[in-house]
Amino acid sequence: MLELVLVSTLNGVLYGMLLFLMASGLTLIFSMMGVLNFAHASFYMLGAFFGFQISKYAGFWTGLILAPPLAGVIGALVERYGLRNVHKHGHVAELLFTFGLAFVMEEVVQIIWGKLPLDYRIPAALDFSGFTIFSTNYPAYKMFMLLTAIGIFIVLLLILTRTRVGLIIQASLTHPHMVGALGHNVPRIFMMVFGFGCALAAVAGVIAGPALVTQSNMAALLGPILFVVVVIGGLGSLSGAFVASLLIGLLQTFAIAVNLSIADVFGYFGVHTNPVPFLSDIWRVTVAQVGPILPYLLLVLVLIFRPTGLMGTRDT
Amino acid sequence: MAATGAVTAMSVFVVRGAAGFLPFWLARFHYNFSRPSIHFIVLRFASPVAVTFPLLILTRTQSLPAEPRCETGFTIFCNGLLACAKPAVRLVRDIPARMADIGFLTGANDCLNVASQRTKNTANNVEHSQSYRLNQAIDVSREDAMKFGLTAKLSAIVALGLLAIPFARPVSSADDTIKIAYIDPLSGGGASIGEVGLKTFQFLADELNSKGGSLGKKYEIVGYDNKLNAQETLVQVQKAIDSGIRIITQGNGSAFAAAISDFVTKYNERNPGKEVVYFNYAAVDPVLTNDKCSFWHFRWDANSDQKMEALSNYMKDRKNIKKIYMINQDYSFGHAVRTAALSMIKAKRPDIEFVGDELHPLLKITDFAPYIAKIKASGADSVITGNWGQDFSLLVKAAADAGLQTDWYTYYAGGTGGPTAMKQAGLSHRVFAIGEGFANVGHPPADAFETAIRAKYGFSLFYPRAVNQMRMLAAAIDKAKSTEPAKIGAALEGMKFEVFDGGEGYMRADDHQFIQPLYIASFGERSAKEKFDEEGTGWGWRTAGKIEAANTVLPTTCKMSRPAS
Numbered sequence: 002m003l004e005l006v007l008v009s010t011l012n013g014v015l016y017g018m019l020l021f022l023m024a025s026g027l028t029l030i031f032s033m034m035g036v037l038n039f040a041h042a043s044f045y046m047l048g049a050f051f052g053f054q055i056s057k058y059a060g061f062w063t064g065l066i067l068a069p070p071l072a073g074v075i076g077a078l079v080e081r082y083g084l085r086n087v088h089k090h091g092h093v094a095e096l097l098f099t100f101g102l103a104f105v106m107e108e109v110v111q112i113i114w115g116k117l118p119l120d121y122r123i124p125a126a127l128d129f130s131g132f133t134i135f136s137t138n139y140p141a142y143k144m145f146m147l148l149t150a151i152g153i154f155i156v157l158l159l160i161l162t163r164t165r166v167g168l169i170i171q172a173s174l175t176h177p178h179m180v181g182a183l184g185h186n187v188p189r190i191f192m193m194v195f196g197f198g199c200a201l202a203a204v205a206g207v208i209a210g211p212a213l214v215t216q217s218n219m220a221a222l223l224g225p226i227l228f229v230v231v232v233i234g235g236l237g238s239l240s241g242a243f244v245a246s247l248l249i250g251l252l253q254t255f256a257i258a259v260n261l262s263i264a265d266v267f268g269y270f271g272v273h274t275n276p277v278p279f280l281s282d283i284w285r286v287t288v289a290q291v292g293p294i295l296p297y298l299l300l301v302l303v304l305i306f307r308p309t310g311l312m313g314t315r316d317t
Numbered sequence: 318m319a320a321t322g323a324v325t326a327m328s329v330f331v332v333r334g335a336a337g338f339l340p341f342w343l344a345r346f347h348y349n350f351s352r353p354s355i356h357f358i359v360l361r362f363a364s365p366v367a368v369t370f371p372l373l374i375l376t377r378t379q380s381l382p383a384e385p386r387c388e389t390g391f392t393i394f395c396n397g398l399l400a401c402a403k404p405a406v407r408l409v410r411d412i413p414a415r416m417a418d419i420g421f422l423t424g425a426n427d428c429l430n431v432a433s434q435r436t437k438n439t440a441n442n443v444e445h446s447q448s449y450r451l452n453q454a455i456d457v458s459r460e461d462a463m464k465f466g467l468t469a470k471l472s473a474i475v476a477l478g479l480l481a482i483p484f485a486r487p488v489s490s491a492d493d494t495i496k497i498a499y500i501d502p503l504s505g506g507g508a509s510i511g512e513v514g515l516k517t518f519q520f521l522a523d524e525l526n527s528k529g530g531s532l533g534k535k536y537e538i539v540g541y542d543n544k545l546n547a548q549e550t551l552v553q554v555q556k557a558i559d560s561g562i563r564i565i566t567q568g569n570g571s572a573f574a575a576a577i578s579d580f581v582t583k584y585n586e587r588n589p590g591k592e593v594v595y596f597n598y599a600a601v602d603p604v605l606t607n608d609k610c611s612f613w614h615f616r617w618d619a620n621s622d623q624k625m626e627a628l629s630n631y632m633k634d635r636k637n638i639k640k641i642y643m644i645n646q647d648y649s650f651g652h653a654v655r656t657a658a659l660s661m662i663k664a665k666r667p668d669i670e671f672v673g674d675e676l677h678p679l680l681k682i683t684d685f686a687p688y689i690a691k692i693k694a695s696g697a698d699s700v701i702t703g704n705w706g707q708d709f710s711l712l713v714k715a716a717a718d719a720g721l722q723t724d725w726y727t728y729y730a731g732g733t734g735g736p737t738a739m740k741q742a743g744l745s746h747r748v749f750a751i752g753e754g755f756a757n758v759g760h761p762p763a764d765a766f767e768t769a770i771r772a773k774y775g776f777s778l779f780y781p782r783a784v785n786q787m788r789m790l791a792a793a794i795d796k797a798k799s800t801e802p803a804k805i806g807a808a809l810e811g812m813k814f815e816v817f818d819g820g821e822g823y824m825r826a827d828d829h830q831f832i833q834p835l836y837i838a839s840f841g842e843r844s845a846k847e848k849f850d851e852e853g854t855g856w857g858w859r860t861a862g863k864i865e866a867a868n869t870v871l872p873t874t875c876k877m878s879r880p881a882s
Binding site (some may be wrong): 130144217257289 | 503504505506508509512647673675676677678681683684687688690691693694696709711718719720721
């Protein structure tokens with residue numbers, strides 16, 4: 002049992018950190034520009050595909066270093082020449098723009114790399130089992146993913162709170178006009194943040210690509226959950242996104258480990274017959290089976306009871 | 318926007334298929350759209366569905382082009398063809414009634430016929446009627462056809478209209494080819510397996526064609542991507558039928574198979590003489606040949622119950638099995654596997670304990686580590702799984718990562734990525750699979766085929782049943798001397814056939830389930846006589862047991878209703 006708890010915790014934290022890498026960029030972009038970027042997960046996908054392509058010629062590590070800036074530049078260009086023009090027409094136009102962009106990027110990736118999963122391998126240097134908890138091996142690569150994600154989180158936190166750039170970004174979050182009046186080029190800051198957010202998502206893509214599956218629907222698989230993270234954490238709150246990412250990661254992992262169903266709960270109290278026979282499916286379904294929808298349930302609850310999110314300060 | 322003037326024109330646009338949009342789109346600039354008018358646009362994509370929506374134009378522009386239009390009458394503009402009738406419509410509420418006769422046009426020809434019909438019908442009480450034909454290729458006699466002066470712009474419409482018409486016309490049911498629609502996932506999580514299936518069928522079609530095809534006709538496989546979605550599956554079936562295909566094959570996903578079987582059965586009831594037959598090469602939910610059986614559905618894979626019967630007979634003699642964990646995909650097939658495993662193993666080995674019974678979403682999980690942690694915690698020594706495609710390879714990959722050492726009893730361990738993952742996990746001869754044939758069974762013709770397909774595509778034959786299916790289709794067409802699905806179906810019923818890996822099988826007439834010998838094989842290091850490895854791992858299949866066809870027969874609840882011939 003302890004083994005299961007420990008391994009599930011590790012898995013959950015790892016998944017949570019991956020989510021955070023993406024959610025941090027998304028929440029920064031949202032709080033700054035008010036744009037809910039539907040194409041954000043597509044940059045995660047782009048990162049994985051760029052990483053794969055570069056790793057074929059120059060190895061995994063070069064891919065890890067080059068792919069994120071590449072995706073970041075594309076993100077910055079999207080902001081500069083797409084979003085900024087669309088911005089004039091209001092938020093609905095922006096939403097539609099990013100929504101369409103997500104489809105376009107998926108199609109383009111399919112045209113270039115095809116629809117089949119790619120053979121993106123874990124680098125040989127990390128292809129061994131890192132340590133053993135009781136009898137379960139934990140792969141070294143997963144440890145690497147975890148450490149990378151934590152490292153980036155710390156660096157991000159330091160940049161935002163300890164540097165001048167971070168100060169300006171924080172100021173632009175809340176008082177963009179004031180920052181502009183002080184002589185800073187606010188549109189350029191927006192562009193940089195958008196590009197940086199996309200690059201962060203791409204980092205997640207490069208390191209998740211070999212461990213999960215690199216294929217054109219990977220954005221669609223992670224996209225929806227990303228919005229759940231951002232909304233639960235509170236729109237615009239970095240620490241909220243961090244907490245929500247870990248929460249969702251652990252929730253999904255532990256849900257799988259739990260075999261409890263409504264029937265079991267009633268069983269403890271001596272009720273063994275289903276009082277509502279036509280709901281027998283729901284009666285017997287286990288937490289493990291409903292695991293994938295739990296985050297969305299949480300989303301609904303948060304929106305009802307705390308619309309600002311766990312740590313957010315403004316309404317969604 | 319000021320609404321000015323009276324409505325001076327009405328028209329019905331029949332736009333058939335995407336190709337029909339082109340002439341419509343161009344024509345709208347030339348036609349009545351710049352003056353106060355009412356238009357009804359009938360969009361027809363998949364018969365018998367037609368979407369009609371009205372378009373009311375209330376603006377007035379002065380520059381009216383002198384292109385053909387019906388000044389005040391009833392206009393039909395259909396994929397580049399134009400006809401006018403007057404004064405058929407006076408009130409807007411008349412229009413729905415008139416839509417009824419136009420709503421079921423099936424192509425450019427019908428479209429024109431209706432136009433000419435309408436012109437004739439109304440000719441008696443009309444002082445002025447006219448019709449206009451842009452396509453010379455379609456020959457419809459009409460006494461009062463008259464020419465309009467073509468402007469340069471209109472010539473463009475004519476040209477595009479001519480281009481569009483061949484696309485808009487339904488493809489006649491292939492004259493010199495026997496087309497088979499392959500409907501399976503060609504994108505997303507199931508793509509790797511769908512792609513292999515498509516190539517396998519193409520290879521088989523080539524093989525039949527190299528022997529001259531059937532009745533002098535060549536075989537052709539047309540791939541359709543169902544995106545593993547029931548609704549998309551039916552859209553693709555309809556697309557295939559619309560393009561004249563009358564043989565459909567699908568295998569991945571029993572839920573989709575049930576949808577196709579149901580659709581095809583109903584379609585055939587409504588469209589006598591245009592029947593479509595569905596060949597199921599891999600969807601193994603038993604219900605398809607029991608309660609939900611259909612004359613138009615034929616299955617070449619052994620169903621889940623047959624496989625579990627054979628697998629559990631093998632498992633009952635393995636004394637090292639004490640605790641079993643079941644992990645399956647959460648849809649009809651996964652449920653069928655777990656139900657059969659529970660009842661059969663409990664009956665044969667009551668001492669075995671089931672320590673887990675997991676259902677997970679189909680082809681959506683990219684990291685099985687949490688599931689593996691749970692299996693590990695349960696203390697299971699054996700795992701039963703019906704997982705296929707990525708759900709199997711990623712499951713075993715996660716097991717390899719975590720160092721989980723159990724025996725695996727599977728249905729589809731041989732699929733793309735499976736062998737690589739098993740090698741990685743170091744599970745030599747600890748993964749067992751049940752199927753109608755494996756690479757190292759040692760039947761010489763099968764070995765030759767295996768060598769050929771590997772040389773061409775670089776993957777091994779995962780679907781010996783597809784070979785049986787295509788060869789039996791050819792045999793049935795030869796026997797029936799016809800490519801009519803009803804006759805092919807009748808010829809297939811009860812047909813005996815020498816199967817791919819040797820031995821005799823037959824298509825049971827009672828339920829259209831193919832009865833064939835089954836094999837249990839384990840995957841691992843090879844001995845000298847096992848010449849084929851898988852995915853370059855160096856490991857290969859070793860036959861662990863063979864179940865003769867007669868021992869795989871299970872009763873059926875099917876009450877087959879056959880078409881009256």
